[in-house]
Amino acid sequence: MVFTRRRLLAASLPFVAMLPRSAAWQVGSPPPSVTLTTTLASPTPASDSPGAWASKAEVPTPRSEVAAAAVGNRIYVLGGYDPDAATANEEYDPVTDTWRQRAAIPIGLNHSGAAAIGDKLYLVGGYDGGGRPLDSLLEYEPATDAWRQIAPLPTARGALAVATLDDRLYALGGVGADGVTGALEVYDPGSDRWEERQPMPTARDHFALAAVGSKLYAIGGRLEDWSNNVGTNEEYDLQADAWRPRAAMPTPRSGIAAAVLGDRIYVFGGENPSQTFDENEEYDPRTDAWRVRARMPTPRHGLGAVTLGDVVYVVAGGPTPGGSASGANEAFVP
Numbered sequence: 019m020v021f022t023r024r025r026l027l028a029a030s031l032p033f034v035a036m037l038p039r040s041a042a043w044q045v046g047s048p049p050p051s052v053t054l055t056t057t058l059a060s061p062t063p064a065s066d067s068p069g070a071w072a073s074k075a076e077v078p079t080p081r082s083e084v085a086a087a088a089v090g091n092r093i094y095v096l097g098g099y100d101p102d103a104a105t106a107n108e109e110y111d112p113v114t115d116t117w118r119q120r121a122a123i124p125i126g127l128n129h130s131g132a133a134a135i136g137d138k139l140y141l142v143g144g145y146d147g148g149g150r151p152l153d154s155l156l157e158y159e160p161a162t163d164a165w166r167q168i169a170p171l172p173t174a175r176g177a178l179a180v181a182t183l184d185d186r187l188y189a190l191g192g193v194g195a196d197g198v199t200g201a202l203e204v205y206d207p208g209s210d211r212w213e214e215r216q217p218m219p220t221a222r223d224h225f226a227l228a229a230v231g232s233k234l235y236a237i238g239g240r241l242e243d244w245s246n247n248v249g250t251n252e253e254y255d256l257q258a259d260a261w262r263p264r265a266a267m268p269t270p271r272s273g274i275a276a277a278v279l280g281d282r283i284y285v286f287g288g289e290n291p292s293q294t295f296d297e298n299e300e301y302d303p304r305t306d307a308w309r310v311r312a313r314m315p316t317p318r319h320g321l322g323a324v325t326l327g328d329v330v331y332v333v334a335g336g337p338t339p340g341g342s343a344s345g346a347n348e349a350f351v352p
Contacts, residue, residue, distance in 0.1 A: 082320035082342060235251060240272035287321050
């Protein structure tokens with residue numbers, strides 16, 4: 019470190035001036051030991067930082083209500099609410115900060131869920147252009163740039179959430195033909211079969227789902243109507259096939275996206291009838307506690323969030339409530 023004259027002067031001040039505010043020292047007692055070099059040179063611990071954002075190359079096709087997932091070291095942004103985006107499959111390379119078009123989705127869709135298992139990506143459910151819930155399950159292999167339709171989702175629905183655990187695909191919640199559902203259905207790629215599991219206690223849509231350890235966390239969303247957003251957080255135990263409530267997300271919102279980095283869950287964006295959100299809230303399943311992190315540079319809903327390495331990429335989404343679109347691509351480092 020290069021010490022400026024101001025730093026050297028500060029170092030020569032009486033010891034009492036250098037004590038942290040929280041230090042307690044009574045006159046007559048031995049003074050606490052302090053290493054002056056450490057005091058001057060230590061940065062704020064990373065765990066106390068709100069994190070930082072950086073803008074990246076924009077998604078070529080602006081859109082919202084997308085699905086997004088990573089295979090290998092590439093991110094795929096899929097479908098979208100705008101008719102021009104409904105079959106879009108665009109691949110992002112974070113190393114070169116560039117995009118390229120890949121094989122179009124066989125059917126136009128929006129409000130789908132996506133997740134990867136091994137070297138394949140799975141695109142689940144959603145709505146078609148007329149707003150009808152879909153039961154489609156599409157498998158995409160980036161190595162061959164090819165799609166195929168596989169065993170359909172038992173409960174057709176859109177605005178659902180998807181995650182993977184133990185090489186299984188979990189499809190949860192959303193809106194089907196009979197309205198909002200808490201259905202939990204699990205797909206095994208090895209057998210190309212689905213099975214039903216214990217439904218989510220609070221049926222909802224436009225929420226986020228994240229896997230940490232052997233648990234799933236269903237966070238936020240809406241009770242059919244975006245004027246009825248919730249912060250509900252429910253944990254699913256894979257081994258017990260059981261749910262339990264956990265600490266609610268501080269800011270109730272829907273149209274959100276979540277990503278896991280380390281053992282923490284980060285929940286981004288959202289909307290209600292009057293605004294889009296720039297919230298970025300972090301949940302720690304070990305302590306069942308939330309904290310606020312650095313706000314998103316671009317508030318939006320219907321976005322995607324994908325972790326690669328130690329970075330979360332937050333892509334696309336609508337900047338205003340309802341049918342809006344953007345190509346925003348912003349990288350968050352906690």
